[in-house]
Amino acid sequence: MSLDEIAGAQWRKSSRSNGSGGNNCVEVATLTKTVAVRDSKDPTGPVLIFSPVEWDSFVAGIRAGTFHLFDDSQ
Numbered sequence: 001m002s003l004d005e006i007a008g009a010q011w012r013k014s015s016r017s018n019g020s021g022g023n024n025c026v027e028v029a030t031l032t033k034t035v036a037v038r039d040s041k042d043p044t045g046p047v048l049i050f051s052p053v054e055w056d057s058f059v060a061g062i063r064a065g066t067f068h069l070f071d072d073s074q
Contacts, residue, residue, distance in 0.1 A: 005031050006047055013040060 009029035025040040035055040037048045050058070061067055 006036060009036060011038070011043070 006029075009031060011027040011029045013025055013027050027038050027040045027043070029036045029038075033052075035050045035052060037050065039045055
């Protein structure tokens with residue numbers, strides 16, 4: 001993976017994003033051999049890179065409800 005590949009990536013937001021940028025949005029791009037993830041509010045900021053297997057496991061965990069938000073009030 002190269003910086004050129006990231007620069008030319010086709011980024012997409014979740015279909016559950018509110019469409020106006022919203023809060024806590026991420027963008028995902030499928031690259032040649034990896035999946036890239038970035039903060040939609042900071043498109044020139046850091047990019048996380050995952051293998052397809054890692055990404056598929058993460059998405060499966062989300063769909064299964066494995067990950068939970070933490071409530072600071074407790």
